[in-house]
Amino acid sequence: MNKPNLLIRFLSFFMQVFFDLLYHQMAWTYDLVAATVSLGRWNDWVYCILPDLTGSNILELGHGPGHLQKSMKRADTHVFGLDQSRQMGRIASRRLRRAGLPVSLVNGVAQSQPFPAQTFQQVVATFPSEYIVDPLTLAEIYRILAPG
Helix, strand or coil, rough: CCHHHHHHHHHHHHHHHHHHHCCCCCHHHHHHHHHHHHCCHHHHHCCCCCCHHCEEEECCCCCCCCHHHHHHHCCCEEEEEEEEEEHHHHHHHHHHHHHHCCCEEEECCCCCCCCCCEEEEEEECCCHHHHHHHHHHHHHHHHHHHHC
């Protein structure tokens, strides 16, 4: 194996471990890490999707620490969140409860969503990881979206 391939494999492994820790055991550092790597622009990037979210029922895949959930619920949008990380679920739930907002979060994976068919008008995922291009995820999104 040549050195560039070895380096790519090492970096890929390192990034997988880093993101797994960031989304799970180290989820409490997520906002700080996101703010640091984006030079303070992370929430601006997350919120830039808001004008495009016009459905009456919206699912956020990978809700993370709940910033978009909080913003959409304040706008009186009926929104649910799905995230694989229980730690992110706890952080987002706490954020919503502190704001006096309802908590509609589910722990699960995008490839096997626990929602009935044709439930949502829109699905949003800000900064998703590799799960978003998984054919099972795409099939599930298609299944849960209402016609139109």
